[in-house]
Amino acid sequence: MDHVLYRQEGAVAIITLNRPEQRNILSSDEMQAALLGAIERLANDHVVKVAILTGAGAAFSAGGDIKKIAETAGKTSPPVSRSHYINGIQRIPLAMSRLELPVIAAVNGPAVGVGLDLACMCDIRIAAQSAKFAESFVKIGYVPGDGGxxxxxxxVGLPKALEMSLTGDMIDVDEALTWGLVTKVVPDEQLMDVAMAMASRIASNPGFAVRMTKQLLHKSGAMSLEDLLNFTATAQAIAASSDEHKQAVEAALAALQAKKRRPKEN
Structure with missing residues (x-):
């Protein structure tokens, strides 16, 4: 069985964590390698404009393998453990942060520990009604080891992040929506349809503009206004010279002219 499924519908890629019998835990070497492979495929595919990340079965991702953690608790030296994180799970947030195209998390069930952090690596989060969220590392004497x-x-902001991280408590979708952890909550059976509809709206826009708009928003928090404006000017100059821009403007103008020609209703 493939640990991660990858399929493409036009300019939208759908990535599915595919170990439902293990609630899509992310701690195995095989799952991490498969997810990194899917991210690399996205990074090198300039036909895809947006991706959806979801989980098979009843969970988005339950995070780590608690049985394996119990077996190794107190038995691994700090240098070995540190190397394990740097060369293992921590490669995923770095790879996700380098993606130019946007990723929508379609959270189909519990997202716990590393699973919650994976959802936070995505740009937009939509949750099924059955979804739950917990930054639960502290419950087993861990810290968020993957960038959480x-x-x-x-x-969600520092105060809410502190509350979630220090208590390890589970929150439901209503709290997640109120806190801004997710932007939409939908019935379980509608989740992928809603995610696909949003992805399609994004993918209908010129690809370079989509990718650079994501980059501008992500970089804005770490740049001065002057530096951001300089970066924006460069991006806009490239966008303005592209065929995609020309075609989009022509389509928008044609739509406007058609609207003006439409007979008015009495």
Whole structure:
């Protein structure tokens, strides 16, 4: 069985964590390698404009393998453990951060620990009604080892991130929506349709503009206004010279002219 499924519908790629019998845990070497492979494929595919990330079965991702953690608790030296993180799970947030195209997390069930952090690595999060969320590392004496301490505050703000990280408590979709962790909550059976509809709206726009707009928004928090404006001017100059821009403007103008020619109703 493939640990991660990858399929493409036009300019939209759908990536599915595919170990439902293990609730799509991310701690195995095989799952990490498969997910990194899918991310690399996205990075090198300039036909795809947007991706959807979801989980097979009843969970988005339950995070780590608690049985394996129990077996190794207290038995691994700090240098070995540190190397394991740097050369293992931490490659995923770095790879996700380098993606130019946007990724929508379609959270189909519990997203716990690393699973929550993976959702936070995505640009937009849509949740099924059955979804739940927990930054639960502290419950087993861990810290967020995969970048959660950087990711979560940028999504929900520092006070809420502290509450989630220090208690390890599970929150439901209503809290997640109120806190801004997700932007939409939909019935379970509608999740992929809603995610695909949003992805299609994004993919209908010129690809370079989509990719650079994502980059501008992500870079804005770490740049001065002057530096961001300079970066924007360069991006806009490239966009303005592209065939995609010309075609999009021509289509918008044609739509406007057609609207003007439409007979008015009495």
């Amino acid at each position: 301490a950087w990711l979560l505050p940028r999504v």
